[in-house]
Amino acid sequence: MTKKHVSNKVPTPEVSSNLKGTFIMVMILGFLMVGAWFGAYWLFISR
Amino acid sequence: MHLHKYEKVWLTFGMASLIIFLLVIGFAAFWKGTHPQSHLETIDQNNVEAHDSFKPENLGLTEVADGKYKVNIVASAFNYDFGVDKDEKPVKTIRVPQGSTVLFTITSKDVVHGFQVAGTNVNMMVEPGHISRYEAVMKNKGEFTIVCNEYCGIGHHQMFGKVEVY
């Protein structure tokens, strides 16, 4: 019982506060990739 | 399995982009008929004149229908053969009106060459033994330089020409 109580309480707030920067960086990277793909596709269509 | 909220957002984003990319490529390939520019037709590289498109009198620009043109070219080290003009001088400039559809058909007599009309979508590898084709609509006015973009030897930089869209 005490074991379960401890494991439930401790990691959750720490994990969520740690991942925000990671998430923002990974989304920036994602938009760069999508942007590059559509940039090249736009070139193909417009020429 | 527990997934973090951010992880779910990222996975959805990744999978959605993948599906969009594949749909666009699938549309181009199956509806619009986009395919690789060579490997579909073969030719004897030592006797390219035997093929109708590459007979000396058929080289260069020909109008096939209203607004439709074809350009036949033989690439060799280090020249693009666009045929000759009225004064028997080698043609170096192809002139077509804006909006015309041009089918470029090209083969090589010797080594691998490139054929790129810089600034347009016409960009092919030219391999001996194969015929490369690319049909393009010349949407934009201007002068576009033709370059060999596969290093083919010491005179590689001397392979060029021009497409003029007026």
Ligand SMILES: [Cu+2]
């Ligand atoms: Cu070349």
